[in-house]
Amino acid sequence: xxxxxxxxxxxxxxxxxxxxxxxxxxxxxxxxxxxxxxxxxxxxxxxxxxxxxxxxxxxxxxxxxxxxxxxxxxxxxxxxxxxxxxxxxxxxxxxxxxxxxxxxxxxxxxxxxxxxxxxxxxxxxx
Numbered sequence: 329x330x331x332x333x334x335x336x337x338x339x340x341x342x343x344x345x346x347x348x349x350x351x352x353x354x355x356x357x358x359x360x361x362x363x364x365x366x367x368x369x370x371x372x373x374x375x376x377x378x379x380x381x382x383x384x385x386x387x388x389x390x391x392x393x394x395x396x397x398x399x400x401x402x403x404x405x406x407x408x409x410x411x412x413x414x415x416x417x418x419x420x421x422x423x424x425x426x427x428x429x430x431x432x433x434x435x436x437x438x439x440x441x442x443x444x445x446x447x448x449x450x451x452x453x454x
Contacts, residue, residue: 381406381442382431382450385424395419399430403439408432412445422447 383401395410397419410418411434424430424447432444 378436380431380433381408381436382429385426385428385430388419388424388426390419397424399432406440406442408434408442408444410445411435411443415445418444418447422449 381399381401383399383406385397386400386405387398389396394415395418397408399406399408410416412418414421422430429450431448431450432442433446433448434442434444436442
């Protein structure tokens with residue numbers, strides 16, 4: 329029985345050395361993330377998707393600090409928080425209403441959160 333363990337250990341060592349020589353290495357979850365980051369390295373850092381989003385206004389909350397609206401777009405619901413020097417008046421000054429289709433400019437935090445410093449109504453007649 330001991331001889332079987334010794335032979336198994338030797339075979340495992342030979343197999344490990346053989347795989348190392350051929351270049352096969354174990355795959356880890358982080359490897360996919362590294363590849364994706366390298367693929368995105370060619371894209372400009374200020375891509376348009378990171379600086380603006382648009383959608384239909386489905387909720388407005390001016391009682392929170394910062395004020396926020398929720399847009400429905402292709403990604404789902406996006407919480408847009410107002411930022412910048414005019415953040416307190418941004419929703420009111422632009423006349424944002426429920427059901428309106430708008431475009432906001434600012435900084436994307438994630439697919440579900442966006443910080444906006446500018447709001448533009450979208451002309452649906454175009």
